[in-house]
Amino acid sequence: MAVVVTLDEKRRRGPSLEPLLALCAQDMERVNRVISGGMQSSVALIPTLADYLVNAGGKRMRPLLTIAAAKLCGYDGEHHVKLAACVEFIHSATLLHDDVVDGSGLRRGKPAANSVWGDKASVLVGDFLFTRAFELMVEVGSLDVLGILSNASSVIAEGEVLQLSIANDISIGEGVYMDVIKAKTAKLFAAAAEVSPVIAGRPQAERVALAAYGMNLGIAFQLVDDALDYGGTAAKLGKAVGDDFREGKVTLPVILAFLRGEPEERAFWKRVMEKLEQTDADLQHALALLQKHNALADTLDRARHYGAMARDALGLFADSPMKRAMLEAIDFAIERAH
């Protein structure tokens, strides 16, 4: 798995997730088996739909964090594998419900589960995956872990409702946007990393550190995703450029451009994002406005700020290949936008 690369090659390639993936590969295989096992049911629709989603080729960042954090803490038990599967189940359940709520037709470049099996099946199989996550957690038997993951689930659900209640409102400002992505994305990253020091019996300081690493990495990830939606390529992200734009999904790049814009620019954003009155030329105009106000670059700067905090959060851990891989993952999260 480990390939020797010269420092020069590495610089040319840029930061990569590969070292982290390589260090976690064996455990991630086991996570995948627990995930497959947990989706089984005599009700055939459950494994069919769950398998479609879970094996749709996501990066599995969240379970990866649980495994990585466990290894960073020197954990040598078995619970991290189950908890990593839990975290992926919670994530998958929210994706299923998200797709129903967003009405977006694609997920990672494939038709979303609800466009194949319908909204009803997505709601109910989402519920099933969520309850399976809790069953797995209970098997692990740590009340501290249950507290972390049930609180995270509750915060995610609250964040989803918050997002729904401000949908298409371009004047929410940066603060509310940050509240949404912390709740919807970063909280589960934080919980995924935090459970590992708990099962490893590590001191409170490491628990706080890993939760902070996960939280800040999650925020950085989401900020970059939101910038990529206006600057990435369809092949890269599995969705077309401008998906958020077409759905009227209010993200930081647009919020910044709106706040910095002239009155007629604000009228444009209100028309396209709030009323969803869009012509073919509007996406190009939107991209020009984002460029004019430096909104994408500044969104990435915000991401760098959180990346720096994620990096410092790991400060108290001794140097190790795993620590270096986790630090490189931060750089990867940010640099993939270039």
Next chain:
Amino acid sequence: MAVVVTLDEKRRRGPSLEPLLALCAQDMERVNRVISGGMQSSVALIPTLADYLVNAGGKRMRPLLTIAAAKLCGYDGEHHVKLAACVEFIHSATLLHDDVVDGSGLRRGKPAANSVWGDKASVLVGDFLFTRAFELMVEVGSLDVLGILSNASSVIAEGEVLQLSIANDISIGEGVYMDVIKAKTAKLFAAAAEVSPVIAGRPQAERVALAAYGMNLGIAFQLVDDALDYGGTAAKLGKAVGDDFREGKVTLPVILAFLRGEPEERAFWKRVMEKLEQTDADLQHALALLQKHNALADTLDRARHYGAMARDALGLFADSPMKRAMLEAIDFAIERAH
């Protein structure tokens, strides 16, 4: 609260839920306060929608079971109040998702939450209530209780998917129908009653007994509900007669009439229930067929069978006002159909 009635009066009135409600009234007040507190959120849509549902005037049978079972077991702690609220949250979450999946416009005689705030809000607030239930459970801190309620939630979710995948299929037979109502309704009744002996530290036999009481009572309740849908009055149940019929919801009365029917009767049931091709006269014809095959009376006979098992499940508990009230609740569940 306690009113002296003569035996004659009691016989005339028939069995009642009142004694159980009276014995649990004080604790149920506290349950209601925990429920109200648990729905609070800075995201205004959450308490608004949750309050609409939770205070819609349901009988609160499930939390009532938790409180009653706790008192039957002589429990003198505080956890039963939180767990009763948990159980109601789980139930409310499934109602919200059910209404989205069923597309039925009414819930307890009022417009269902999803017809007021939309499907999206119902999906997400359902998720929120469900996660709050788990947070409350974790606060109680019993892994046995967490095991019971997470397993029940998983079985409910599986039952929902099963029901969806056989929707409008009139040939499922009695066995699959029983699987659905056990999973969707009775399992939570069982779990609601089972958690109380656990927190009271009572022997395994009492845990098994109360789970059996809840399970069988839940089955009887659902069977009677399904019969009432063809024989009750709109005022009584908060929904019009024939709701299940109009939705093509396959319940035991119809399954029995279908199985016992002539070929042309089966063709009728397939047209109205599977293809949902219905004229105004069809409900009357359906009621006549149910009558002809004694389907409603036999559904109630099935309910009596489960009621008898619920009664015997309490056999090992000494006589007490609470035990008598719990036994009368069984009779009430069944006799309300007359």
